[in-house]
Amino acid sequence: MNPSSHYLRCEGRELHYTEWGSEHRECVIAWHGLARTGRDMDELARHLSTHYRVICPDTLGRGLSEWSPAPATEYCLAFYVQQATALVDQLGLKDFHWVGTSMGGAIGTLAAATRLRGRIRRLVLNDNGPQLAEEALQRIRSYAGQPAAFATVSELEQYFRKVYEPYGWLSDAQWRQLTETSVRRLPDGRVTPHYDPAMALQFTHHPDDYLLWDAWDSLALPVLCLRGEHSDLLLESTVQAMRERGPAAAVVTIPGCGHAPALNVPEQLALVERFLRADGVAA
Helix, strand or coil: CCCECCCCCCCCCEEEEECCCCCCCEEEEEEECCCHHHHHHHHHHHHHHHCCCEEEEEECEECCCCCCCCCHHHHHHHHHHHHHHHHHHCCCCEEEEEEEHHHHHHHHHHHHHCCCCEEEEEEEEEEECCCCHHHHHHHHHHCCCCCCCEECHHHHHHHHHHCCHHHCCCCCCHHHHHHHHHHCCCCCCCCCECCCCCHHCCCCCCCCCCCHHHHHHCCCEEEEEEECCCCCCHHHHHHHHHHHHHCCCCEEECCCCCCCCCCCHHHHHHHHHHHHHCCCCCC
16 A cells, blocks of 8 residues: 655645545544654554554655744744644544654643643654654754765765664665655755754754643643654653653663664564554444
């Protein structure tokens, strides 16, 4: 099964998304991480699409979505939640599940506590929580606004293999797809990751964007947190607090991964599916 490609204007900006399993009633929103695209969710979406309609957006400024003309104000969780709300409203989705990797999980957490409260039935956070390690955030700030550029796509793939090694195991074909679905060519002919470098202004203009304990403590829905065994972004102390506070998350440690598990191998896919299906799904 292959996805279909779509575009919608959400809060005045065009968002791109892929859709899988359009024949199904129950829906999953699968939202990618900070400097990535919705195509990272292909393996998960393919797996879930036997039972679910799966929507995988490109966040504003990433992939095929529009770049913001107002980066200081629009590259932030609050605006992403506004756009997510506009997206699901236009798709006619009354309720749905949410699976979010890293930033995608933060968008889901804030959405579930605010504009989409009561509409997100189950929330999966892939190596994300209501507080992120400051040292890891500083590392992200240091490179996100200055993406590397290379003469060839093959060189970019080797770069991705190095910087995304914490994702865990990916096949050669999956590494190639990760590269080809997140590359753009610069005016000088070089290639670079497919995102707007200005999206890093989030860390300057919204420095506490990822501090979400108030939102977390207000949640009253089932939450599954998948933590990479070697994650430097989601600390054990935060995970323990997530078990004890707010919705009292179920937590599963994913061996052999850091930040963040790629959601591409049978064991990880089965964890997500079992959690979602506990809410009931028609075959």
